[in-house]
Amino acid sequence: MKMNNVILKTTTQVVFFIIFLFSIHIFLAGHFAPGGGFVGGLLTASALVLLLLTYDLKTVKNLLPINYMTLTAVGLLLALGTASLSAFFGEAFFMHYFDHFNIPLLGDTELHTAMIFDLGVYFVVVGVTMIIIQSIGGDE
Amino acid sequence: MTNFLLLPIILPFLTAILLMFAPKNIIYQRTLTMIGLIITTGCSLALIQIVHTSGIQVVTFGNWPAPFGISMVADMVAVLLITTSVIITLFTVVYSFKSIGIAREKFFYYPGVLLMLTGVNGAFMTGDIFNLFVFFEVLLMASYLLSVIGGEKKQLRESMKYILVNVVSSALFVITVALLYSVVGTLNMADISVKIAEINQPGIITTIGILFLVVFGLKAAIFPLFFWLPSSYAAPPVPVLALFGALLTKVGVYAIMRTYTLFFVHDIGYTHMILLVLSVLTILAGCIGALSTFNVKNIIIYNIVIAVGVILFGVAQMNDTSMIGAMYYLVHDMLIKAALFFLVGIMIFLTGTENLRKMGGMMRSYPSLAWTYLIAAFGLAGIPPLSGFIGKMLIVKGGFEADHIWSSIWILLSSLVVLLSVIRIFIYGFWGEEKRLVAVEKRQGYWRLYIPATILVAITVFYGVGAEWIMPYMRDAADVLLNPSVYTDAVLKE
Amino acid sequence: MEVLMAFVIGFLFMAAVYLILSKSILRIIIGTGLLSHGAHLLILTMGGLTNDAPPVLAEGAKNMADPLPQALILTAIVISFGVTAFFLVLAYRAYQELGTDNIDELRGKLKDD
Numbered sequence: 242m243k244m245n246n247v248i249l250k251t252t253t254q255v256v257f258f259i260i261f262l263f264s265i266h267i268f269l270a271g272h273f274a275p276g277g278g279f280v281g282g283l284l285t286a287s288a289l290v291l292l293l294l295t296y297d298l299k300t301v302k303n304l305l306p307i308n309y310m311t312l313t314a315v316g317l318l319l320a321l322g323t324a325s326l327s328a329f330f331g332e333a334f335f336m337h338y339f340d341h342f343n344i345p346l347l348g349d350t351e352l353h354t355a356m357i358f359d360l361g362v363y364f365v366v367v368g369v370t371m372i373i374i375q376s377i378g379g380d381e
Numbered sequence: 382m383t384n385f386l387l388l389p390i391i392l393p394f395l396t397a398i399l400l401m402f403a404p405k406n407i408i409y410q411r412t413l414t415m416i417g418l419i420i421t422t423g424c425s426l427a428l429i430q431i432v433h434t435s436g437i438q439v440v441t442f443g444n445w446p447a448p449f450g451i452s453m454v455a456d457m458v459a460v461l462l463i464t465t466s467v468i469i470t471l472f473t474v475v476y477s478f479k480s481i482g483i484a485r486e487k488f489f490y491y492p493g494v495l496l497m498l499t500g501v502n503g504a505f506m507t508g509d510i511f512n513l514f515v516f517f518e519v520l521l522m523a524s525y526l527l528s529v530i531g532g533e534k535k536q537l538r539e540s541m542k543y544i545l546v547n548v549v550s551s552a553l554f555v556i557t558v559a560l561l562y563s564v565v566g567t568l569n570m571a572d573i574s575v576k577i578a579e580i581n582q583p584g585i586i587t588t589i590g591i592l593f594l595v596v597f598g599l600k601a602a603i604f605p606l607f608f609w610l611p612s613s614y615a616a617p618p619v620p621v622l623a624l625f626g627a628l629l630t631k632v633g634v635y636a637i638m639r640t641y642t643l644f645f646v647h648d649i650g651y652t653h654m655i656l657l658v659l660s661v662l663t664i665l666a667g668c669i670g671a672l673s674t675f676n677v678k679n680i681i682i683y684n685i686v687i688a689v690g691v692i693l694f695g696v697a698q699m700n701d702t703s704m705i706g707a708m709y710y711l712v713h714d715m716l717i718k719a720a721l722f723f724l725v726g727i728m729i730f731l732t733g734t735e736n737l738r739k740m741g742g743m744m745r746s747y748p749s750l751a752w753t754y755l756i757a758a759f760g761l762a763g764i765p766p767l768s769g770f771i772g773k774m775l776i777v778k779g780g781f782e783a784d785h786i787w788s789s790i791w792i793l794l795s796s797l798v799v800l801l802s803v804i805r806i807f808i809y810g811f812w813g814e815e816k817r818l819v820a821v822e823k824r825q826g827y828w829r830l831y832i833p834a835t836i837l838v839a840i841t842v843f844y845g846v847g848a849e850w851i852m853p854y855m856r857d858a859a860d861v862l863l864n865p866s867v868y869t870d871a872v873l874k875e
Numbered sequence: 876m877e878v879l880m881a882f883v884i885g886f887l888f889m890a891a892v893y894l895i896l897s898k899s900i901l902r903i904i905i906g907t908g909l910l911s912h913g914a915h916l917l918i919l920t921m922g923g924l925t926n927d928a929p930p931v932l933a934e935g936a937k938n939m940a941d942p943l944p945q946a947l948i949l950t951a952i953v954i955s956f957g958v959t960a961f962f963l964v965l966a967y968r969a970y971q972e973l974g975t976d977n978i979d980e981l982r983g984k985l986k987d988d
Contacts, residue, residue, distance in 0.1 A: 279949075311402060314398050314399075314401035317394075317398045317401075318398050321394060321398065325384075325391065328384040331383065333441060333442060333444045334387055334440060334453075335442035336442075336443050373961070373964055376964055377963070377964055377967050511950070514951075515950060515954070518954045518957075521958075522957065525958075529965060532968065532972070534973060537965065537968060537969040537973065538969065538981045541900070541965060541966065541969055541978075542981070544961070544965065545895070545903060545907070545962075548907045548910075548911075548958055548962070549895070549907070549910065551911075551954075552907070552911050552913075555911070555914040555915070555917075555918065556914050558918075559914070559917045559920075559922075559944075559947075560917075560921060562921055562944070563922070563923075
C-alpha cells in the first residue's frame with residue numbers, strides 16, 4: 242500500500258513525540274496517581290502504531306531496530322527479578338522496598354522497587370502489543 | 382527457605398524467559414529446557430519430603446498478613462500434583478526432540494510448554510481464588526499457543542473453538558468469583574472456607590457452588606460440558622496432545638476437588654449428589670465415545686473423559702477411603718495418559734495413519750512396543766497389581782461405604798469398557814497380518830520416541846507395585862482434603 | 876444504583892450472547908469482549924457501590940472505597956486484552972488459511988483428513 246499523505250506525515254513527526262512523552266509521564270505518575278506501566282505501555286504502543294500507519298513497516302523497522310520479543314523477555318525478567326529480590330534477603334516473595342532520597346533538582350523523592358517491576362510491565366506491554374500488531378499488519 | 386515452595390513455579394517461568402532471547406538456536410533451547418526441568422523436578426521432589434515431614438508450607442506475597450496478601454500454599458495435594466506435572470513435562474520434552482519438528486521448536490514451542498507448566502503449577506499451589514483465575518489464564522494462554530503452533534489448517538480450525546469455549550468459561554469464572562466476593566468479602570481460599578461456615582447462608586453458597594462446578598467442569602470436561610474436548614485435543618501434534626491430556630483437564634478436576642472439599646461442604650446432600658450423578662454420566666459419555674471411534678488418538682482422548690468421571694466419583698463420596706483413592710487415581714491417570722499418548726504417537730509415527738483399521742501386525746517388527754503398550758493398557762484399565770487397580774479399588778470401596786452401591790458397580794463395569802477400548806488398539810494394531818508401515822528411512826530414530834515412553838510406563842508400574850511406599854503421602858493429601866481446618870489453620874496461623 | 880447496574884450488565888450479557896451465537900468470527904470476538912466487560916462491571920457492583928473517597932494513600936482518609944474489586948478488574952481487563960488480541964490474530968490467520976470467517980464452514984471433516 243503506497244501512501245503519501247503530507248499532512249499525516251508532518252503531524253506525526255510532532256505528535257509521535259508528544260504521545261511518547263505523555264506515556265512516560267503516565268508511567269512515572271503511576272505510583273501515587275492514576276497511571277502505571279500498563280497504561281504507559283499501551284500509550285507508547287499507540288505512538289508506534291501511529292508511526293506504522295504513517296510510514297510502512299520497513300521504514301519503522303529501520304527507524305527503531307527493536308526486537309520486540311527480546312523487549313518482552315527483558316520486561317518479564319525485570320518483573321520476575323524485582324519480585325524475587327526479597328527472596329534473596331530471606332523475606333517473602335514480592336516484598337518491595339522503598340526509601341526517600343534527596344536527589345538534586347527533584348528534591349525529596351521516594352524511590353520504590355515497585356517502579357522497576359512496573360518498568361518490566363511497561364516493556365512487556367509495548368513488546369506484546371507490537372508483536373501482535375506486526376503479525377497482523379505484517380503481510381498485505 | 383521461606384520461598385522454597387515457589388521454586389516449581391518460578392523456575393519454569395525463568396527458563397521460559399531465558400529461552401525467549403534466542404528462539405532460533407535449537408541446541409540452546411533444548412539444553413536449557415532440560416536443565417530447567419531437571420532442577421524443577423529435584424525441587425518438587427524435595428518439596429514433597431518437606432511437606433511430609435514438617436507439614437503444610439505457606440508463603441504470603443509481600444509479607445502481608447494472611448487473608449490480605451496472596452497466599453501460596455504447598456499442601457500434599459498440590460505438591461504431589463506439581464511433581465507429577467513436572468515429571469510428565471520432562472518426558473514430553475524429551476519425546477518432543479524427535480517428534481515435534483524443527484519449525485515448531487524455532488517458534489517458541491519450549492517457552493510455551495514451560496509457561497504452561499508455570500500456570501499449571503501455580504494453579505495447583507495458589508491459595509487465592511482470584512489468583513487461581515490468573516494462573517488458569519496463564520496456562521490457557523500457553524495452551525492456545527501450543528494448540529495453534531505449526532499453523533496447520535486443522536489446528537487453526539479447532540483451536541478457534543477451543544479458545545472460544547475457554548474465553549466464555551473464563552468470563553463465567555470471573556462472574557462466579559465476583560458473586561462469591563459479594564457474599565463472603567474475601568478471596569483467600571482458607572478465609573473463604575472459614576467465612577462460609579460463619580455466615581450460614583446455604584442457599585446462595587450452594588448456587589455459587591454449582592456455578593463453580595460449571596466453570597471448572599468446562600475445563601475438566603465433565604458430562605454436559607465435554608463436547609469441545611475430542612476435536613480440539615485431536616488437532617495438535619502428539620506431544621502437545623499428551624501434555625494437554627495429562628495436565629489441562631486435571632487442573633479442572635483439581636479445582637473441583639479443592640472447592641468441593643474446602644468451600645462447599647455444608648450441603649453435601651445436594652452439591653455432592655449432583656457431582657455424583659454428573660460423574661456417572663461423564664463415565665457413560667466417555668465409554669460411548671471410546672467405543673465409537675477407530676481413531677487411536679480419539680480412543681485415548683475419550684478415556685480422559687472416563688477418568689475424569691472416576692476421579693470425581695471418588696471426590697463425591699467425601700469419605701476417607703474414596704478420597705485417598707481419588708488422589709491416587711488422579712496422579713495415576715496423569716502418568717498413564719501421558720504414557721499412552723506417547724505410545725499411540727509412536728504407532729502413528731510408524732504407520733503414518735491414525736486410523737486403527739489401516740494398522741496391523743506391528744507385533745512382528747516391534748514386539749517390545751507391543752508389550753509396553755499392553756502393560757500401559759492394563760494399567761489404565763486397572764489390572765492388578767498395576768496402578769489403575771489400586772486407585773479404582775479404593776474409590777469403589779469408598780462408594781460402597783457411602784452406600785452408593787449401583788454407581789460403584791457402574792464404575793467397575795466401566796473398567797471393562799476401558800479395557801475393551803484400549804485392547805482394541807492392541808488387537809487391531811499389533812495382531813493380525815502385517816500391514817503397510819511407512820518407509821524404513823522415515824522410521825529412523827524410533828528409539829528416541831520409545832525410550833521416554835518406556836520409562837514413563839516403568840514409572841507407572843512402579844507407582845502401582847510400590848503403592849505401599851506411596852500410600853502415606855496419599856493419606857496426607859486425603860487428610861488435608863477432608864479436614865478443611867488443617868488447611869485453614871496452616872494459612873491463617875498468624 | 877445497583878438496579879441500574881444490573882440492567883446494564885444484563886444488557887451487555889444479552890448483546891454478548893447474541894453476538895457469540897452469530898456466524899461471523901469477528902462478531903464472536905466482539906461478543907467475547909462485551910462478555911468480559913459485563914463481568915468486569917459485575918465485579919464492580921458486587922464489591923459494593925459507594926460514594927466513599929477513592930482508595931488512594933492519604934493520611935486520615937475515612938470511608939475508603941474497597942480497592943480490591945478495582946484491582947481485580949484491572950487484572951481481568953489486562954487478561955481479556957491479551958486473550959482478545961490473540962484471538963484476533965488467530966482469526967485473521969485462520970481467515971487467510973481457510974478462506975472463510977463463517978463458523979458454520981469450520982465444522983465437519985476436512986478434505987485431507
